[in-house]
Amino acid sequence: MVQEEEPMLGTSPNLEIETGVVPEKNDDHAMPSKLSSKSLCAFSKQEISTLESEQRSKSAIKLCGLIIFYALVMVVEIVGGFKANSLAVITDAAHLLSDVAGFSISLFTVWASGWEATSRQSFGYNRLEVLGALLSVQLIWLISGILIYEAIGRIFHKHAKVNGKLMFMVAAFGFIINCLMVAWLGHNHDHHHQHHKHHACGHVDHDHERDEVSATTEEKTNLVSYSPEKAKFFNINLQGAYLHVMTDMIQSVGVMIAGAIIWAKPNWLVVDLICTLIFAVLALSTTLPMLRDIYGILMEKTPSEIDIEELENSLKCIKGVQEIHDLHVWALTVGKIVLSCHVTAEPLVCPSDLICKIKEFCEKSYGIHHVTVQIE
Incomplete structure (x- = not known):
């Protein structure tokens, strides 16, 4: 899965996070608002x-x-x-x-x-x-x-x-x-x-190195x-x-x-x-x-089709994620998989955007639609 990288706050004055709010500008031509995550x-x-x-x-x-x-x-x-x-x-x-x-x-x-x-x-x-x-x-x-x-x-x-x-x-x-x-x-x-x-939760940017990781992960999944x-x-x-x-x-x-x-x-x-x-x-x-x-x-076992170690490593490759712990994956019934985890975020990362990137990855790569993430 090839994804784009989402810039971190404070890294460049020319980059901005996409949200549902139109940025304030002094010119008369306001930019159209973008659909929120x-x-x-x-x-x-x-x-x-x-x-x-x-x-x-x-x-x-x-x-x-x-x-x-x-x-x-x-x-x-x-x-x-x-x-x-x-x-x-x-x-x-x-x-x-x-x-x-x-x-x-x-x-x-x-x-x-x-x-x-x-x-x-x-x-x-x-x-x-x-x-x-x-x-x-x-x-x-x-x-x-x-x-x-x-x-x-x-x-x-x-x-x-x-x-x-x-x-x-x-x-x-x-x-x-x-x-x-x-x-x-x-x-x-x-x-x-x-x-x-699938519909994404927003636009997520990744650099070349992380593109390879995502592509490899998707290939293994497929x-x-x-x-x-x-x-x-x-x-x-x-x-x-x-x-x-x-x-x-x-x-x-x-x-x-x-x-x-x-x-x-x-x-x-x-x-x-x-x-x-x-x-x-x-x-x-x-x-x-x-x-x-x-x-x-x-017994709420991890579904056999989910490699929990591979999933954890893939989540760590998402830009803005520093560490993953308390990762749990189980099924309510066949095909209805639930995931919860605690994420230690890198400094200056927007928590809501990071959560959206994690949810998008879990949905597209593993078909997990119910994802609960706690940012630390």
Whole structure:
């Protein structure tokens, strides 16, 4: 990121700090007033708020669509599973039930995350998304445990024949719906981050040496696969929905294979039970990455995509910054990163301009829009 340097007070009589106040002059032609840093910052916040509102609406629409389609598939699989006497199909239907419940929780949290902050909830309700995702994961663990218990019980007890043909057809129907849902969510994930912009908090000047540091920092940031815009737009609930759909699609393939085998070999009933056990364990394992993310957010860990040492060194390279300490970076939810720090400023530096330069750098290089800086 190439930035311009902001001159320090007292260094040159011919240089002046840009503010919202027009300098007094004796001539008759007054210079037009320039937009203040506060106005630009306010405009940036307004744009971010608008983008977040639009994303909440899009997320809600997608979650509503998932709930409707998955409720339909769930009913088909429950009826088909009992008629075919297939525990694997019932397992798939049970996972769809957990998905519908999870999506409903996610839909509520997406809506609630737009509630305005209050005096008691000063950070707003963004972490409801994290709590909703946690409840969804717990539901998967509960249902998977019940189905594993049932499958183990069937291994040691004789049961009626399984209708392999019906089992295959029901699983194929579920697979087709899952493919459509994966394509739908995947398209949203790939293209959202292309429409985000940033507005600076003012004009910041840097000399050649600091330009190289800024350019190097931006290059390192861009080389990381993480994108702040991408993480913010693809929130934790849509990430969870995508994970659920992918898991169900893979499970549908397994049930189709098991149904085809039983269709060809009616006595191979153990295939149905093995399929149930494998995919129940798979469903549990796929929740581990999300549990790790939830743990990191609730424990207020520094987000994995942020190199705190590199961030601190980059902040020290900003002209006017003498020292950085008490630097803290955490996430309210995925993509909503918060930063606070104490800055020891060089003599004769304007505190408000220095704060604006730090905020601009954090926003452009790391996508951190909530920055609190204390100047010492």
